[in-house]
Amino acid sequence: MNENHLLGQEAETRAANYFIEKGFIVLERNFRYRKAEVDLIVRKKNILVAVEVKARRTDYFGLPQDFVRQKQRQRLIMAIDYYVVERNLDVDVRFDILAFVVQNGKWNRAHIENAFNYFT
Numbered sequence: 001m002n003e004n005h006l007l008g009q010e011a012e013t014r015a016a017n018y019f020i021e022k023g024f025i026v027l028e029r030n031f032r033y034r035k036a037e038v039d040l041i042v043r044k045k046n047i048l049v050a051v052e053v054k055a056r057r058t059d060y061f062g063l064p065q066d067f068v069r070q071k072q073r074q075r076l077i078m079a080i081d082y083y084v085v086e087r088n089l090d091v092d093v094r095f096d097i098l099a100f101v102v103q104n105g106k107w108n109r110a111h112i113e114n115a116f117n118y119f120t
Contacts, residue, residue: 008055011100012039016042019040022044024043025043028041034075040053050094051097052076054100073116096114
Protein backbone atom coordinates (compact mmCIF):
# COMPACT_ATOMS: atom_id res chain seq x y z
CA MET A 1 0.00 0.00 0.00
CA ASN A 2 1.24 3.45 -0.79
CA GLU A 3 1.62 6.26 1.72
CA ASN A 4 -1.48 8.17 0.56
CA HIS A 5 -3.67 5.08 0.88
CA LEU A 6 -2.39 4.48 4.41
CA LEU A 7 -3.07 8.12 5.29
CA GLY A 8 -6.62 7.76 4.02
CA GLN A 9 -7.22 4.57 5.99
CA GLU A 10 -5.92 6.16 9.17
CA ALA A 11 -8.11 9.23 8.57
CA GLU A 12 -11.20 7.04 8.13
CA THR A 13 -10.43 5.16 11.35
CA ARG A 14 -9.96 8.44 13.22
CA ALA A 15 -13.21 9.76 11.72
CA ALA A 16 -15.13 6.65 12.81
CA ASN A 17 -13.73 6.96 16.32
CA TYR A 18 -14.60 10.67 16.41
CA PHE A 19 -18.25 9.95 15.58
CA ILE A 20 -18.39 7.04 18.04
CA GLU A 21 -17.14 9.41 20.77
CA LYS A 22 -20.02 11.75 19.83
CA GLY A 23 -22.53 8.94 20.39
CA PHE A 24 -23.03 7.81 16.79
CA ILE A 25 -23.16 4.21 15.59
CA VAL A 26 -21.08 3.39 12.52
CA LEU A 27 -23.39 1.59 10.10
CA GLU A 28 -21.10 1.39 7.08
CA ARG A 29 -17.52 2.04 6.05
CA ASN A 30 -16.74 2.57 2.38
CA PHE A 31 -20.32 2.01 1.21
CA ARG A 32 -20.39 1.76 -2.58
CA TYR A 33 -23.24 2.41 -4.95
CA ARG A 34 -22.59 2.72 -8.65
CA LYS A 35 -19.70 5.19 -9.00
CA ALA A 36 -20.08 6.60 -5.49
CA GLU A 37 -18.27 5.67 -2.32
CA VAL A 38 -19.44 7.02 1.02
CA ASP A 39 -16.55 6.84 3.46
CA LEU A 40 -18.74 6.51 6.56
CA ILE A 41 -22.43 6.23 7.26
CA VAL A 42 -23.22 6.90 10.90
CA ARG A 43 -26.44 7.22 12.84
CA LYS A 44 -27.54 8.80 16.09
CA LYS A 45 -31.22 8.47 16.89
CA ASN A 46 -33.09 9.83 13.86
CA ILE A 47 -30.08 11.43 12.16
CA LEU A 48 -28.20 9.58 9.43
CA VAL A 49 -24.91 11.20 8.46
CA ALA A 50 -22.97 10.50 5.29
CA VAL A 51 -19.37 11.41 6.04
CA GLU A 52 -16.75 12.27 3.46
CA VAL A 53 -13.27 11.98 4.97
CA LYS A 54 -10.44 14.02 3.47
CA ALA A 55 -6.82 14.00 4.58
CA ARG A 56 -3.79 15.88 3.35
CA ARG A 57 -0.23 16.26 4.56
CA THR A 58 -0.33 19.98 3.91
CA ASP A 59 -2.85 22.72 3.26
CA TYR A 60 -0.46 24.44 0.85
CA PHE A 61 -2.77 23.77 -2.11
CA GLY A 62 -5.97 24.38 -0.13
CA LEU A 63 -8.01 22.90 2.66
CA PRO A 64 -8.94 19.22 2.27
CA GLN A 65 -12.67 19.98 2.44
CA ASP A 66 -12.35 22.20 -0.62
CA PHE A 67 -11.56 19.13 -2.75
CA VAL A 68 -15.10 17.71 -2.59
CA ARG A 69 -16.32 18.64 -6.05
CA GLN A 70 -19.87 19.04 -7.35
CA LYS A 71 -19.86 15.71 -9.21
CA GLN A 72 -18.76 13.89 -6.06
CA ARG A 73 -21.49 15.61 -4.02
CA GLN A 74 -24.09 14.48 -6.59
CA ARG A 75 -22.83 10.90 -6.40
CA LEU A 76 -22.90 10.93 -2.60
CA ILE A 77 -26.48 12.21 -2.61
CA MET A 78 -27.48 9.47 -5.06
CA ALA A 79 -25.81 6.78 -2.94
CA ILE A 80 -27.41 7.90 0.31
CA ASP A 81 -30.81 8.21 -1.35
CA TYR A 82 -30.45 4.59 -2.49
CA TYR A 83 -29.25 3.52 0.98
CA VAL A 84 -32.21 5.13 2.77
CA VAL A 85 -34.84 3.89 0.30
CA GLU A 86 -33.42 0.36 0.08
CA ARG A 87 -33.47 0.02 3.87
CA ASN A 88 -36.80 1.84 4.27
CA LEU A 89 -35.30 4.21 6.83
CA ASP A 90 -37.24 7.09 8.34
CA VAL A 91 -34.36 9.43 9.15
CA ASP A 92 -33.11 12.94 8.60
CA VAL A 93 -30.03 12.89 6.38
CA ARG A 94 -27.01 15.12 6.74
CA PHE A 95 -23.76 15.27 4.76
CA ASP A 96 -20.64 16.06 6.76
CA ILE A 97 -16.98 16.38 5.89
CA LEU A 98 -14.29 15.43 8.35
CA ALA A 99 -11.04 16.92 7.09
CA PHE A 100 -7.57 16.26 8.44
CA VAL A 101 -4.30 18.05 7.82
CA VAL A 102 -1.40 16.04 9.20
CA GLN A 103 1.72 18.08 9.88
CA ASN A 104 4.67 17.07 12.04
CA GLY A 105 2.74 14.06 13.31
CA LYS A 106 -0.18 16.20 14.53
CA TRP A 107 -3.66 15.45 13.17
CA ASN A 108 -5.55 18.73 12.85
CA ARG A 109 -9.26 18.05 12.37
CA ALA A 110 -12.06 20.17 10.92
CA HIS A 111 -15.65 18.91 11.11
CA ILE A 112 -18.00 20.60 8.68
CA GLU A 113 -21.60 19.69 9.52
CA ASN A 114 -24.16 20.02 6.74
CA ALA A 115 -21.17 20.42 4.48
CA PHE A 116 -23.08 20.72 1.24
CA ASN A 117 -24.54 23.97 2.55
CA TYR A 118 -20.91 25.06 3.03
CA PHE A 119 -20.49 25.06 -0.76
CA THR A 120 -23.50 27.24 -1.57
